[in-house]
Every structure is written in structure tokens, then in C-alpha cells.
Amino acid sequence: MLPQPPVLSVKNLRVAFGSTEAVHGLSFDIHRGETLALVGESGSGKSATALSILRLIEREGGRITGGHIRLACAKTPGTTVEITTLPPAALRAIRGDRIAMVFQEPMTSLNPVMTVGAQLAETLALHRGLRGRAARSAARAALERVQIPEPDQRLDQYPHELSGGLRQRVMIAMALVCEPDVLIADEPTTALDVTTQAEILALIAGLQRDLGMAVLFITHDLGVVSEIADRVLVLKDGHLVEEGRKADLFAAPKSDYARELLAATPRLGGGSPAPLTGAEPVLVLRDVVTTYGGGGIFSRRAPVKAVRGVSLTLGRGETLGLVGESGCGKSSLARTVMRLVDPASGEIDLLGTRIDTLGAAALKPHRARIQMVFQDPYAALNPRMSIRDLITEPAHLHGMVTPRGRDAMARDLLERVGLPSDAAERYPHQFSGGQRQRICIARALSVTPQIIVADEAVSALDVSTARRVTDLMARIQREEGVSFLFISHDIAVVERVSHRIAVMFKGEIVEQGETAQVLHAPRHPYTRRLMAAVPRADIGTAAAGIRQDALALT
């Protein structure tokens, strides 16, 4: 059999932002029906590469400084179109027709003031000249193709009326409406819950089979790669460090970086800390209920129950992992424990004191005993404060440090979280995401809390960085006996750090117990569904592939 010419061929691509080169000479080919995964952590140049293929990079402040991007010509087989030098009109003819893109954020990637139907029809009018009824029926067919229920009704809806998963389906429908030769999917499932992610991955794989298109799949998640890719490119700092078939990469990575990445990727069944015995309880929740809204004079709506009767116990020196999908109430529970919102009913017992009934003044000394680390380390630090002031502020507010002692305290805290002590003089923007999260942990530690609530604290970080941050948390726990309430949507990360696990679903804890026990023998159907949806980086087991049957749960 003769080798098929590639549908898209990238040769020696260089991309620069200003005077900084982000991609240093990348080459790869994609063939019809193939899925090529482009893997790397933030700053690896994977998104810059994706945006360069349609030359959208020019609108994002970057430019292609060298190399070729060649698309197989549709009309005369054997010839190619050079995208890097294509005039604007010809480039627009390719965009959305022969090469289409799906982006990461389904919440913001659709125009909020246009109906779904109008956004689909726009592409059809542009590339197919379809208008009116013909456009509508083609748009309807596009929604049917991505298995959106009630497509007729959806056409007249606006994006905000749809869930995240449905919006991403609409994005995919829009990208595929002209049946492109190449689909570029830039982290299309990163913003979605695992169960939704599994559905979307299955959908893309199925559509690829039907349409025979080539897929360039950009992701940071090796678990996702193992689900979807045929071949994999691993990028680091704009360089290609490894290329090969998926099975080879997972079985025998050639480069050090790929090995490191594989080691850092949390995988389900990778083991968990042994459960503690006889740990003295430091935080006890009894039947806690948290509600939002419903109090207004003009509002006749009943209050929304975000947390419905949750009872939990956290022992000294223990990590309790709280898992659940977005909207399940886990962040509301964290805010309730912190008394950032007041519970509607139930009891919160912190180190033997009931804090749910305390007033603001009486509560203040107790606040030092429980601290929080948030998801977004960029938003959680005031950019105008020095690191010294930031990390000693809680201690200062609680009168635990003299103004003169703040410097020494800052240096000590920085050392404990593995940052150089001269960092005290600097400001947040001078640090990377992982370093900032260490700074947030240092800030929490400044008042020597007994409990730290970590709400998705490593979710925004790259896998290798997240690994180092969770290792740091484990060390702090070992050395200082701090208890963690570790909240995450990522069950594999939770497994790695937690002595015990609680699974939250629709505001309730549906299952809790020792980590290994819950994960090996999940009793609740939701826990089983959650685990089935987790992509596994352990290729070669019979479990690889999309476990569609396991997702079917009413």
C-alpha cells in the first residue's frame, strides 16, 4: 500500500510573541482519519502552534516567523496550499470550511447575544451559501450529528441557556458543520467535568470515524491522550521532545521529560496514604445545610439548597478528600466551614467549639485555626503587596506577630514552603503559578492553623507543578500535623493525597470512607460513574478506550 500524503504538514514552524520565540522549529504531519495529540504544559507552545495553523495567532499578538504549513489541496490531489503566505480572502475560505477549531472554554467561546441557530447559520451562509430554510435544516442536522437532544428547540436558544457540556457540543457542531478535513481541538474538555469530558471524547472519536477527518488534539492531560490519540507529540518550552505512537510513549517513554510527565500524572489506582487510626477529631460537621437566595422582599422563589445535610469528621493530621463535579456544592461546603457563608441549619464543631452560632467578634480567634487555599493563585494574591506583607498579613491581623517580627516570620514561612527567603521582597507577578500557590500556602501557615481547606488548590496547575504542591502539603502535614480538607473534581489527585474520601453529589455526601475502600468497592452508583469517566494514563490495560456502557446511568 502506498503511503497516503498527509492532509496537513507542518515543517520547521517558528512562532514568536514580540521578540520572544515561543515555538522553535516544530515539524509534524497529520493524515486523514488520524488523531495526533500535542501534549505539553503551560508555556510549551502547544496553543501557539494550534492558533498558527489558521493564522489566528496574528490576532493574538503573535506571528509566524518561519517554516511552512501545508494543507493538501482539495481540488487537485497531490498539490498543497501554503497557509503561511496565503492572502486573506483565501485564508478565510479555508477557516471553518477545510480546517475548523474547537476551543477550551465552552462558556465564553460562543457569542452570548446570538442564538445557537444563528451562529451555525453564519458559517453555512459563508462557506455553503445556504440561507433561510436550507440553512436551518443544515444547522439542525449539525446539532443532531453531535447528539444534542431536541435540536429544533436548541436552534432558538442562547448559549447561556445550555449547560457546559451542551455548549461544547454546539461548538463541535459549529466546527463540523462544513465537514472539515482537519479539526483542531484546543483543550476542548479541560473546562468540563470528567463525566462530560468522557462523553465529549467519545463524541469526537465517533465523528472522526464517520467523517474521516484528521484531528489535532491539544491537551496537557496524558489521561485524555490515552483515551483519544493515535500518535503523540510532546512539547516542552517550544521544542519537540518526543514523538511516537501512543502505545510506545506510555510503555517506553524515550525522553526524560515524558517520563517525568507520566510520573507526575495522577492515575486512579495509584495508591493512597494509609488511613489513620484513632485520630482525634478537629472538625465535625453535623447535618449542615447551606442555602442561597430566597430572602428578598420581591423574590417568591424558594431558597436554593447548595448543601443538603452534610455530616463529616476530620481527624488531626488527616486529609479528607472531597470529590464531586461542578455545582455539586463542594465549594459551598468549604465556604460554610470557613463561615464565609452562614449555614441555614446544622452544627459545625471546630476543636470542641461550636462555631456556627458565634458572632463575628467571638469567631475571630477561631478563624486563625482554620485557613483556606483557593483555586486561582493569580487572583488570590493582591498584586500590590509584597510577598512579606502578603504571607504575614493573617498573623498581623490576629496580633500574632510584631511589626518588626514580620520579616523574620516571612523568611521562615518561605523556607517551609520551599521558596528562597529573598522572595519576601518581591511581588506576586514575579512568580509562576506553582510558586504563587506555595505563597498562598505560606500565608495560610502564618497563623499556625490546625486545618487547611484547599479548594481545588492544584486544579489550575500543570501536572508536574501540582505534584510538587501536593507533595509539599503532605510534608507540612507530616511535620506539623495539619489536617487538610482537600476539595477537588479530580478523583485521581484526591486518591493520591487523601486518607479518607467523601463523594459529594447534588449537595449530599453520597459515600464516604477510607480512600482505598471507596475507590476499590464503590457502593453508590454516582461514585462508580465518576470513576468510570476518569481517563486512565495506564495504557495497555483492558480498561483503555471509552467505557461508554459504564457512563449510562439514569
Added chain:
Amino acid sequence: MIPYLLRLAVKAVVTLFAIVTVTFVATRLSGNPIDTFLGEGLTTEGREALIAYFDLDRSLWHQYLAYLRGVVSGEFGLSFVDRRPVTTVVAERLWPSGQLLLASVALTIAVSLPLGVLAAVHRRSWIGSAIMVVAFTGYAVPSFVLAIVMVLTFSYWLNWLPVVGNGTWQHFIMPTIAMAGVLIAALTRFTRNAMLDVLGQDFIRTARAKGLRETRVVLKHGLGNASITVISVIGLQIAGLAAAGSVVVESIFSWPGVGQMLVSAAILRDYPVLQFGVIAVAVAVVAINTLTDIAYALADPRIRLARA
């Protein structure tokens, strides 16, 4: 949409009731309005008669109820100057003011939306900078300075345009520009910022990835979203203009509108006209705000549908 409109209507009625009440309280707080407005030189009998006429010898509660009855039945009393009902006096001033306001708003939108969009699209080139320099300068020039400079240039020296009255279309040119000047500057800046914000969003990249022309990306997807914030500002600014700008500009150009009437009523101490004039302006502001809310809902399905 219907429940949303009902809410707006209830809001407007409540606001109007509050305005009417505050007007009543404010005039009574400042002491006997007869003394405040008519000052010295009134005979004792004349003063007594006026006090009785305005029910000022009765209890506050009685006065308030009588006042509310008047408001509901449209009885606001007679002008001191020509003894005509104040409602008639104000009514004949409304249309000239409304015309001037509409002309200014139309000019503002016609000029500042394109300028703002251009400034956003060409933010890194000299075009964008030039537009912003003009906008900032314009913002610093008060309407009366602009009016006086225009009168000197186009009427006194060049003798191209009439100054006083509202007879022909030429009469509209200078007052309209004087009223719209600051507004154009403010709205250009605002449109630019709203556009910059929207053009940086993800769905703009999606639109480009579809292969759309840049003009359609900017106008349909960009301005379509930016208009939501721009509308709210236009509404606020028009309301402010109706309340304050017209007083200055109408006085300068002797425009026979509500603003000029308020000034002369104050000078002549025509208290009933003044009181009703203030209420009329307040009603206009509430009406403009309500229209803004409706336009806002039409532009943004998230608002329209959230309450339906």
C-alpha cells in the same frame, strides 16, 4: 419579556411616587415657600391670601394629601406670571426641548459609535490615538464654552447661523452640537473601551476561526456585545442631559424649552411652574431610564430571558 416589562413599570411608578413626595418634602423643608420664593415687599394681606391659597395654614398631612390629589388629577395650580395652568405652560415647552434632546442624542450616536469602534480596532495606530486625543479634549470643554465659541465664530464673525430661537433647521445646528459635545467625547471613550473588552474575548476568536470577514467580526460579534454596555451609558447620559444640559444650552440660545423656562421661572419666582417643571424633568428622566432598561433587555438575551 412581559414579566420584565411589568417589573419595569412597577419600578417606574414607585420611583415617580418617591420623586413627587421628595419634591413636596423639600419645598416644605426650606421653610414657608411664600417667603422663600416671593421674599420681601409683599403686603400682609397678599401674603395671607397666598398662604390660604396654597393651604399652608393646614397640617402637613392635609397638605400632602391635597398635593397628591392634585398630582393624580393633574391639578398643579396656576402660573404666577400669566395665570395659566402650569401644566399648559410646561406642555408647550416639552416639544422644543424634546426635539433638541433627540437631535443631540442622534448626533451623539451617529458620531461616537463609529469613532469608538474605529479607535478600538486601530488602537495601536495613529488613528486610534488621534480619536482619543480629540475625545479627551472634547470631554474637557464645558458646553457653555463650546456654545460661546460657536456663536462667536459662526454667527458673529462669519454670520452663517442664527443664534436665537428655533424656527428653521439652521437654528438646530449650534444648540445640538453644544449639547452633544461632551456626550460624544464620553461615549466615544466608552464605546472604545467596551469594544476593546469584547474584542479580547474568546467568541471573537471563534468568529474568526469560522472564516468571517474582519468587518463582520467587529460589527456583528463585537459591537453586538459591546452595545449592551454602551446602551446603559447612553441612557444615563441622556437622562443627565435632559436634567442639566438643557438648562445651560437653552438659556444661551434662547431655546423655548423646559430648561429655559425653569431658569426664567426661578428668576420670576414663579413657584408653581418651578415645582411642576422639576416634576416634569424627573418624569422625563424616569421615562428615559425605563426605555434604557427595555433597550438593554432587547440587546441582551440573558436579561430578557432570565426574568421571563
